[in-house]
Amino acid sequence: MVIKVFLASSSGSTAIKKKQQDVVGFLEALKVDYTQLDIACNEENRMWMRQNVPEEKKPANGIPLPPQIFNENGYCGDYETFFDAKEDNMVYAFLGLPPPPGSKEAEQADEAHVVENGTHAEETNAEENPDDSIEVPVEERNGDAHGDEEQAADEEEEGEGGEEEEEEVAEGETADDEATEGETAGDEAPAKEDQAVEETDEVTEDTQAQAEEEEEQEEEDLQSEEEEELRQLEEEEEAEVQEEEETE
Numbered sequence: 001m002v003i004k005v006f007l008a009s010s011s012g013s014t015a016i017k018k019k020q021q022d023v024v025g026f027l028e029a030l031k032v033d034y035t036q037l038d039i040a041c042n043e044e045n046r047m048w049m050r051q052n053v054p055e056e057k058k059p060a061n062g063i064p065l066p067p068q069i070f071n072e073n074g075y076c077g078d079y080e081t082f083f084d085a086k087e088d089n090m091v092y093a094f095l096g097l098p099p100p101p102g103s104k105e106a107e108q109a110d111e112a113h114v115v116e117n118g119t120h121a122e123e124t125n126a127e128e129n130p131d132d133s134i135e136v137p138v139e140e141r142n143g144d145a146h147g148d149e150e151q152a153a154d155e156e157e158e159g160e161g162g163e164e165e166e167e168e169v170a171e172g173e174t175a176d177d178e179a180t181e182g183e184t185a186g187d188e189a190p191a192k193e194d195q196a197v198e199e200t201d202e203v204t205e206d207t208q209a210q211a212e213e214e215e216e217q218e219e220e221d222l223q224s225e226e227e228e229e230l231r232q233l234e235e236e237e238e239a240e241v242q243e244e245e246e247t248e
Contacts, residue, residue, distance in 0.1 A: 002033070003032060013226065030091065052070065053068055057078070067082075
């Protein structure tokens with residue numbers, strides 16, 4: 001399997017150059033075999049990249065910007081999805097490659113496998129080996145031999161139990177009154193907490209909206225620069241062809 005990285009070698013966008021360098025540098029650090037395909041000097045590469053990026057992954061204008069990453073003919077993703085995979089130590093999974101033994105990603109996969117199998121094993125053992133510590137009533141083990149003795153003891157305890165029950169009822173009523181007072185005081189605290197949470201959510205939404213607007217503006221600027229660069233390349237190619245025809 002060959003990893004293909006589509007780049008624009010003569011891009012005038014600093015942001016695009018930085019993203020391309022990040023992708024290439026990290027692949028080289030991982031010693032992943034890959035091939036660079038230039039879309040600035042090769043119209044065939046440019047058209048292939050545009051046609052094979054899934055429609056749902058393309059920007060609003062339908063023109064995907066480099067770098068774009070493929071595994072053979074299968075689409076892996078762009079710089080943003082590559083960066084997310086790098087942050088999660090999932091680059092090999094992103095590229096569709098098995099992680100090398102000893103790598104952090106391989107260790108994470110092994111740990112996940114062990115946890116999954118361990119949980120399954122515990123559930124199986126619990127079903128096959130019921131807990132022996134559950135006590136069986138004396139009557140079930142030894143019959144009704146102690147039945148008469150227990151009945152006599154119960155009759156003696158009935159007299160004492162009446163007084164204890166009255167005391168427990170009185171204590172229970174007092175505890176209920178205290179609990180009611182505590183609930184009334186506690187209702188005020190959640191109301192204040194809810195108000196603080198709502199204010200925090202409003203600030204978070206405003207910040208997120210501003211960040212999204214800035215990101216959209218940056219993407220539009222990059223796309224405009226890329227389109228301008230491609231237009232200049234096409235004009236240069238047409239000029240070269242015209243000069244050759246005039247020379248002939």
